Amino acid sequence: MGKGYLVLENGAVFEGELAGDIEASGEVVFNTSMTGYQEIVSDPSYAGQIIVFCYPQIGNYGINHLDSESEHLHLHGVVTGEQCETPSHYLSNSSFSKGLTEHGIPSLTNVDTRALVKMLRDHGTMKGKLVPEVPAEHNNWNFEKSYVPFVSVKEIKHYPGKGPHIVLMDFGYKKSILTSLQSLECAVTVVPFNTTVDNFVDIQPDGVVLSNGPGDPEALSPYYDTIRVISETYPVFGICLGHQLLALAHGATTRKLTFGHRGSNHPVKHLETGKVYITSQNHGYEVVRESLENTGLSPTFINLNDKTVEGLKHHKYDIQSVQFHPEAHAGPADTAFLFKTFMQQITRTGDQHYAFT
Template identity: 35%
Template sequence: MEGSLLLANGERFTGQWHGKNSDSFGEIIFYTGMGRIQEFITDPANKGKIVAATFPGIVNVELDKEQFESDQIQINGLIIQDDLSIPQNAGLYHELMTANIPILAGADTRAIVKKVKYAGEMPAVLTLGSSNQLFPIDQKEGRADKKKVDMILKEGKNHIVIIDFGYKKSLLKLLKKIDCKVTIVPNHATKKQIDSLNPDGLIFSGGYGNPLLWEQYLNEYKHMAVSYPVLGLGLGHQILALSFGGNVEKMRTGHRSFKEPIIDSTTQKVYMSVQNHGYAVQDKQLNKNGWRISFKNVHDGTIEGLVHEHYPIATYQFHPDLYDHPLNSIVFQTFFHHLGERKGARVYA
């Protein structure tokens, strides 16, 4: 059965349809990785995306749900070049079919990726028919949810509160590894609610959507951030920059890689980082608002890390990795140094 991908600019790409018999909408992005697809498609930052994956055979990988970054697959559709005329029974294919997430197989992923790189990430629809109708992506995505306060890890030397914009499970695993007690709070929590939990520090988590959708909460976030040691990751990095008067702009194509090169502004060392975002903090008003740039992207010079000169706040566009990554030490040593200073003693991760 033939299906197609229709882009917001009117261009259409065809392929063989697998899955539910209804259209699927989302922003088109691409993934060129040769592995770690299970982490990518379960990352909350990819909620509602349609993903064009370029590596052959990627739907046949066996999944290890211990590596999932959330409890479910987050994407709205997958596009691959492989011919799936022979029924598939294992791995990612089975998981997507079970979750009613469509696959467009036998598509020209090279042409799709080239188009997205040139024209930028845009709304799209995976459709069984020949409809030219495009539905806009819900501009309210990412606004406050109704999640409750939840103490996930009940034991640990330091009590960390995560402001939840769509945290990754790997972050919890790392915090458990370094002996932290962790409470998750909704992204619309108030400073008064945070204070009542008596945390040692805060983490503004990663997540999905336009950071400006949280504009109404920025003053509250700033009040939190100046009161505790703070770590910002991914979307949390962008939101904290906005909270202190910074600017964020949508990128033509985001950084969506497990090996995105960044450079330390102090040591000039280059590291490979884990990233998944479509917006970037701009180098406007940063100095006026007390920020110093700690990391930049090697490819395009975009800002990958910030340190505040007056408050114990460090933010990173990239994420800590469950694997023994040298960036983990940089991220958590800075954060735990700030925790130790607040407690009046040095604490090491």
């Protein structure tokens, strides 16, 4: 490791030790989780971002072959207070920093992450660069408008099962969404984010899951009509970005949060029962509650920290969605029952034949 720096767009510079000697740039965000760093860095929703871990020491149990949420790493960098280079776990096959550099991802450690996170909370998420030397100028902050085309599958892939046939529309899905559906014996067909209505007619699923994914949901506005028609035709369950896209497709609006929700301890309240669940979250945008009027959608969950919308259902169509991650990984599995709820919704729909209008 050599000396390195995180340079923020507001001019702030944080010094540390840079592993990988690789320069990178991205939106700088922070995650409050105490464990699950492997699942976090392999979540495609972090595409284009530099993650700052709030927990002071990362890497204690290393990296293994089982816990990654995607085959490739799509984030752009990692910042930590301290990294453990001698992990201890019977499944570990690599240190955290080595696992990152093998995928071309730089990490900056020995950083004052407490001061950095306080700055991000006060000023909001910012663009930043990981560099071995502080540049004379740092005003080039050009980034992709959407990383969804980079993280989505390019071809349809089918996973057999004895239960309902679910299409998983991939905007950057986590492996645990697929395995959650498979655990309920579903047959799952993973399709690219730009799959057309005609393709759905050919596949004829029993239900559709809109996955999580990176970036601003409004960057996917060309696909609103497809999502609306699909959700008016099949039972649909939206997760994270999928939740936002369903809201937008039915006329609601979204907006960017100051520093987002990224962590494994976010309390949400189920409005129907009053019960509170602890959830895993990773998003930088919210559905604007006031915009739901006349959309047919109403909130089902709210965030107890800031009262943002955490879930939706439609009054007419078989649509439900959540802003958090019921599949967890990392985080608590308090809301895993929502996959069973979706299966019950499909069962109620029965064997009716769907007709596009």
